[in-house]
Amino acid sequence: MASAEQQFDEFYRRHYAIVAAQIALFLGDRAEAEDIAQEAFCRAWNRWSQVSGYDNPAGWVHTVSHRLAISRWRRLRTALTHRLRHRSEVVPPPDPGRVDLVSALATLPDAQRRVVVLHYLADLGVDEIAAREGVPVGTVKSWLHRGRTRLATALDQREGATQ
Structure with a gap:
């Protein structure tokens, strides 16, 4: 008499291709x-002592x-429906002025870029920036002045190139 494992192996060989x-x-x-x-046959194996006794294990x-x-199929349909309902909105292209500003900021040395961003975009005062950067107030003022001058030059050049 064949073992349960041998019986299942034979059952699997006979029926797997048809089920798949x-x-x-x-x-x-x-x-x-x-x-x-494979999942269905794994479940059958886990219950083989019971399933093998059925009139029609296949x-x-x-x-x-x-x-x-x-x-x-239902999970995929639900996911697709969810995806279609929550489709991201079309985002308009970035403002050319903003692109120019970001590009011009990238040309500044790190210290100047940081203080310009902290002062004009994060609305921090010169004293706060000095404390945060660990430098004297005069240094922050100097970096701001140099940064503004360089930004103005870079933006003027970009504006002249697009006209």
Whole structure:
């Protein structure tokens, strides 16, 4: 008499290809069907002492595989519906002036860029910037002056190039 493992191996050899093919026809995806068929047979193996006693163990595996396929199909449909409903809005292109400003800021030395951004974009005072950077107030004022001068020159050059 064959062991339970041998019986299951024979059962698997006889029925796996049929189950996988039927699920592939149902889903239209061979790889997904093979995964589902494997899952159904794993579940059959976990319950083999019970399933092997059924009149039609192959019918049980077919039923489980179809239920798994339907469940995956529903999850995919739900995900697709969610994705379509929450499609991101079309974002307008960036303002050319902003692009020019960002490009001009990138040309500044790091210290000048930091103080210009902290002062004009983060609305920090010169004293706060000096404390944050760990430098004297006069240094911050100097960096701001140099940074503004360089930005003005860079932006004037960009404006002249686009006209």
